[in-house]
Amino acid sequence: MDLQVEGLALDRGGWRLFETLSFSAQPGEHVALTGPNGAGKTSLLRAIAGFLRPSAGTIALRGGAEDPATRIHFLGHRDGLKAPLDARAHLRHWAALLGGTETGDVIGRLGLDRVADLPARTLSAGQSRRLALARLLVASRPVWLLDEPASALDAEGKALLNGLMDTHRAGGGIVIAAVHEPLGAPSQTIALGL
Amino acid sequence: MSILRATAAVFRRDLALAWAAGGGAAAPVGFFIGATTLIPLTAGPDRATLALIGAPLLWLTAALAALMVLERLFQADLEDGSLDQLLLSPAPLELLVAAKGAALWVAIGAPLALAAIPMALAMQTPPHAAPVVALGLLVGLAAFIGAGLFGAALAAGVRRGGVLIAILVLPFFAPPIIFGASAASAAVEHGLFTPAFSLLCACALGAVALGPIGAAAALRLHLE
Numbered sequence: 001m002d003l004q005v006e007g008l009a010l011d012r013g014g015w016r017l018f019e020t021l022s023f024s025a026q027p028g029e030h031v032a033l034t035g036p037n038g039a040g041k042t043s044l045l046r047a048i049a050g051f052l053r054p055s056a057g058t059i060a061l062r063g064g065a066e067d068p069a070t071r072i073h074f075l076g077h078r079d080g081l082k083a084p085l086d087a088r089a090h091l092r093h094w095a096a097l098l099g100g101t102e103t104g105d106v107i108g109r110l111g112l113d114r115v116a117d118l119p120a121r122t123l124s125a126g127q128s129r130r131l132a133l134a135r136l137l138v139a140s141r142p143v144w145l146l147d148e149p150a151s152a153l154d155a156e157g158k159a160l161l162n163g164l165m166d167t168h169r170a171g172g173g174i175v176i177a178a179v180h181e182p183l184g185a186p187s188q189t190i191a192l193g194l
Numbered sequence: 195m196s197i198l199r200a201t202a203a204v205f206r207r208d209l210a211l212a213w214a215a216g217g218g219a220a221a222p223v224g225f226f227i228g229a230t231t232l233i234p235l236t237a238g239p240d241r242a243t244l245a246l247i248g249a250p251l252l253w254l255t256a257a258l259a260a261l262m263v264l265e266r267l268f269q270a271d272l273e274d275g276s277l278d279q280l281l282l283s284p285a286p287l288e289l290l291v292a293a294k295g296a297a298l299w300v301a302i303g304a305p306l307a308l309a310a311i312p313m314a315l316a317m318q319t320p321p322h323a324a325p326v327v328a329l330g331l332l333v334g335l336a337a338f339i340g341a342g343l344f345g346a347a348l349a350a351g352v353r354r355g356g357v358l359i360a361i362l363v364l365p366f367f368a369p370p371i372i373f374g375a376s377a378a379s380a381a382v383e384h385g386l387f388t389p390a391f392s393l394l395c396a397c398a399l400g401a402v403a404l405g406p407i408g409a410a411a412a413l414r415l416h417l418e
Contacts, residue, residue: 051281051417070284078275082207084214089207096203099196099284135279 001063001071001142002026003048003174008057010043017043018192019056025188027142027172030165032179032186039193041178042077045145048176049074061143070099073141077148079132083121087112087131090120091138100139110134111160125152133161136168144168146177158183200285201293208297218266219301222259226306229255230313241318248317249327249378252310256331257367260338263302264359267294267343268350268409272416287413292406295343299336307332319382326381330391333398334374340401341366347409351416370397 017040349355
């Protein structure tokens with residue numbers, strides 16, 4: 001399983017964000033996307049997820065015959081939480097929706113034990129983000145697309161996120177993360193908007 | 195298997211959310227009961243007048259109640275990022291959209307149809323015809339929601355999109371309203387199985403079959 005991006009160009013609202021972008025990611029790799037606000041980091045992640053149509057070029061996820069959408073986790077800057085539902089209800093829902101199994105103590109691993117039964121509206125921004133990160137664990141998918149994953153996380157949360165990414169890479173997964181602050185140990189860095 | 199599981203998950207969650215605090219189902223049901231309670235007060239106690247206008251006004255109120263819930267149906271998912279997750283499911287978006295519509299139908303259709311029985315009786319509908327009016331409304335709501343899915347999906351990215359949704363879907367509300375109201379009138383003499391009721395069911399089937407396909411296409415545009 002590897003990701004190949006070739007000659008990619010993306011437009012947003014009539015603007016050309018970038019063109020002729022090419023890179024590839026092998027299993028176990030961590031690609032960091034950097035660049036100023038508006039450089040196209042989020043758009044690139046959304047294009048890889050299949051939400052945006054590229055203006056030119058190709059994005060290919062090779063290896064594995066199934067639908068590419070079922071091999072991708074997308075963690076956007078919005079956490080995808082529903083205010084009245086608690087953490088367990090979210091995990092149950094994501095496991096069923098994304099075709100995963102709720103294995104092990106995901107809530108404990110993310111440090112959410114104390115708030116597991118509280119509605120999401122009472123969670124802090126950092127706790128919400130931790131719950132969103134839990135989604136990565138309830139369904140096993142090889143490609144993680146993370147948009148500013150460390151935002152709102154405290155030092156312990158960042159360490160936790162690094163641990164999750166390391167485990168995922170060690171298992172042959174690919175991580176592509178848009179970041180402003182350095183995060184983990186990326187195997188390559190792509191600077192957009194230069 | 196995973197497709198069914200994902201679809202069922204969306205259905206269950208939307209049903210739970212509809213009746214959770216701040217959910218969308220209480221307002222239209224409350225509106226329906228409140229507005230239909232006022233009809234006999236505004237029209238006066240004349241039995242013949244009430245019998246004539248009762249069923250049509252129940253239908254009108256039900257259509258407006260359905261319009262009320264459509265605005266937030268996809269907008270909330272678009273704003274909080276849940277829509278992205280629907281696209282990453284092994285189940286096709288069309289099916290997940292249909293599950294959302296089905297959950298909404300159960301959440302507001304069942305209480306609305308139940309409330310319609312006493313309301314129809316209050317408006318001098320004969321007792322044997324009142325359940326037919328309620329059943330017709332239940333089928334009619336399926337038609338409203340099926341067509342409404344499409345309008346709600348198109349307007350999901352628009353702030354205060356309720357007016358836009360109304361303009362988009364009201365033409366599609368016309369056939370079920372016409373057949374539904376005439377099925378309700380015909381029920382007094384002919385019971386449930388009238389041509390109007392069959393045509394109402396046909397409208398509902400068409401809307402339920404086509405609505406999710408159009409809605410899924412519109413939602414994909416919003417994510418572009």
